[in-house]
Amino acid sequence: MFGRPRGFDGGLFDEYRRLEREMDQLFGASPWPGNIRAAALGTWPPINIGHTPEQVDVYLFAAGLDSGALDISIQQNLLTVAGERRLITEEGADYYRKERYDGAFRRVVTLPEDVDPDRVEASYRDGVLHVAIQRRAAARPRQIEIK
Amino acid sequence: MSEAKDVTSQTARTAPEARDAGQAIRPAVDIFEDRTGITVQADMPGVSRERLNVHIDSDTLSIEGDVDIPVPEGMEAVYADIHATRYRRSFSLSGELDAEKIDATLRDGVLILRIPRREEHKPRKIEVRTG
Numbered sequence: 001m002f003g004r005p006r007g008f009d010g011g012l013f014d015e016y017r018r019l020e021r022e023m024d025q026l027f028g029a030s031p032w033p034g035n036i037r038a039a040a041l042g043t044w045p046p047i048n049i050g051h052t053p054e055q056v057d058v059y060l061f062a063a064g065l066d067s068g069a070l071d072i073s074i075q076q077n078l079l080t081v082a083g084e085r086r087l088i089t090e091e092g093a094d095y096y097r098k099e100r101y102d103g104a105f106r107r108v109v110t111l112p113e114d115v116d117p118d119r120v121e122a123s124y125r126d127g128v129l130h131v132a133i134q135r136r137a138a139a140r141p142r143q144i145e146i147k
Numbered sequence: 148m149s150e151a152k153d154v155t156s157q158t159a160r161t162a163p164e165a166r167d168a169g170q171a172i173r174p175a176v177d178i179f180e181d182r183t184g185i186t187v188q189a190d191m192p193g194v195s196r197e198r199l200n201v202h203i204d205s206d207t208l209s210i211e212g213d214v215d216i217p218v219p220e221g222m223e224a225v226y227a228d229i230h231a232t233r234y235r236r237s238f239s240l241s242g243e244l245d246a247e248k249i250d251a252t253l254r255d256g257v258l259i260l261r262i263p264r265r266e267e268h269k270p271r272k273i274e275v276r277t278g
Contacts, residue, residue, distance in 0.1 A: 002227035045192075046228030052219050059216055061229055063192040063256030090179050090186070099175040100190055127192030127256015128216050 002048050008112050044101035045129075049109065053141055056111050056133045063127030070124075072131060074117045079131065082106040171235035174210070174258075182270060184263035185244060191234045192256035199253055201260065203246045209237040210258060243268035 045062035060081055070083040087102040089095075111133060119134035174189040187210075191199070194212035201210050214232045240246055243264055250261040 002224045002230055005224035005227045008225055043228075048227045048229055049225040050218065050222040051225055052222050055219065056225075057219060057222060061192040061256075063190040065255065087177070090181065093179040093181040093186075095177065095179045097176055097178040100177045100188065101175070124255075125217075126195050126215075127190070130217065132219075 002050070005049075008051065043107070044105055045107070047107060047109065051112070051135075053135070055135055056115055058109055058111075058131040058133070060107065060129040060131075061127070062105075062129055065124065065127070065129070067124040067129075070122075070129065072120075072122050072129075074111075074115075074120055074133065076117065077111040077113050077115050079109045079111055079120075079133065080106065081109075081129065081131070170231050171211075171233045172229065172231045173236050174234045176236065184261060187238070187258075187260040187262070189234075189236070189258040189260075190256065191253075191258050194234065194253070194256060194258075196253050199251075199258065201249070201251050201258075203240075203249070206240045206242075206246070207237050208240050208246070208249075208260075208262070209235070210260070211235045212258075 045060045047061070048059040050057045050059075058079060058081075062083070062085065064087075065083060065085055070081065073080050082105065084104045085101060087100060112135070114135045115133045116136050117133075120131060122129065122131045124130075174191050176190075177188045179186055189210060191210075191212045193214035193216050195215060198213040198215055199210075200212065201208070203209075212234045214229070214234070240262065244262050245265045246262070248263050250263075252259045
């Protein structure tokens with residue numbers, strides 16, 4: 001379902017982003033200008049974005065969050081999700097692995113220009129935060145009838 | 148991609164990342180041990196209880212889960228950090244752990260496994276007598 005993302009403009013956006021991130025890792029900096037708000041590889045939580053003509057859906061894969069401590073805001077077409085995941089370290093236990101993210105996070109997503117910042121819904125289920133932003137009706141494709 | 152590593156091995160690993168849909172995501176885990184046994188905490192966001200599978204085959208503990216998130220009909224993907232729809236990771240257990248008594252809980256996408264030590268393997272203090 002998220003196999004080959006195409007970006008908001010329909011191009012192979014994700015392939016480009018992936019290549020960019022790989023170059024970033026290899027050479028330290030990309031030769032191409034990237035999105036100024038693009039996050040570094042491996043930034044927590046991972047995000048998936050999808051859209052339909054009616055809405056834009058943003059999914060944050062952030063398990064074990066206290067949804068009350070989440071701060072979701074939208075300014076024009078800029079969605080910001082900030083929060084904190086504090087893991088409790090077991091006292092007196094020996095840790096073999098500590099791979100899970102612990103601490104504050106903040107992710108910013110640039111949405112298409114036609115989103116309606118007044119119609120945003122967020123839900124948290126099974127560790128996934130789903131933010132659905134409605135788009136303005138004018139931007140939806142319409143069938144024009146020929147008379 | 149499957150992995151069978153001893154639960155207690157301390158090799159550093161990188162963050163989970165899966166690129167294409169055919170590949171399973173390796174969930175990030177915290178593993179610690181105390182007097183009574185080993186605890187594994189795994190991040191598996193998007194997995195519900197019905198789609199989680201924890202099983203033991205001889206001495207291999209495997210955790211698997213399918214991502215199931217509400218997606219509107221006809222949605223087109225724009226961007227994805229997570230491409231795969233399945234998590235998978237396995238560990239080999241050593242003999243002193245009691246695989247029969249594993250306790251699993253799943254809450255908000257975090258799986259917690261408690262693997263107790265066999266009773267006869269619980270640490271006890273050895274008294275040193277003076278002769």
